[in-house]
Amino acid sequence: MKELIADYKIRRYCKRLANEISADHHTNGQSEEIVLLGVMNGAMPFLVDLSRLIDPKIPVIIDTVKCSSYTGMFTKSKVKMSKAPDNDLSYKTVIIVEDIVDTGDTMTFLVNKLNSKYNRIDLKVCSLLKRRDCRFRVDYLGRIVDEGLWLIGYGLDDDGFKRNLKSIFIK
Helix, strand or coil, X not given: CEEEECHHHHHHHHHHHHHHHHHXXXXXXXXXXXXXXXXXXXXXXXXXXXXXXXXXXXXXXEEEEEEEEEECCCEEEEEEEEECCCCCCCCCEEEEEEEEECCCHHHHHHHHHHHHHCCCCXXXXXXXXXXXXXXXXXXXXXXXXXXXXXXXXXXECECCECCCXXXXXXX
């Protein structure tokens, strides 16, 4: 394994993104409530670290969804949601928190699903990583990564394993 992104760099990305989110949701002395909606399982480390760095004056609800477009490591299938949010997201500002936006298929599916299910939801997407060729628009982005690299660590997995690594590696 070759280290691609060291843990100290991940912390910098998290801090920068938390500052951007905080600035966007704290204006004129008022703090706007936000829902951080983590996409399980990969986004969990990023969701936790990001949420702790958002300005504590901003009311934050943490919720999760589970979507998948892979079975095993390489078999791509239709995107499915196996866990819906626990909270009613109608009339809320929701920031979907993802580890990596690969093709944009999962995010497109999730955004469409949430927009159709909840009234007047204000959706944004925050992703630690995004593939260079992906055209899906991410509102808060940590870093662009090249196509064709199998990444593991910090939530990114190798058939369910290695999510616990502090840094991100090329397999």
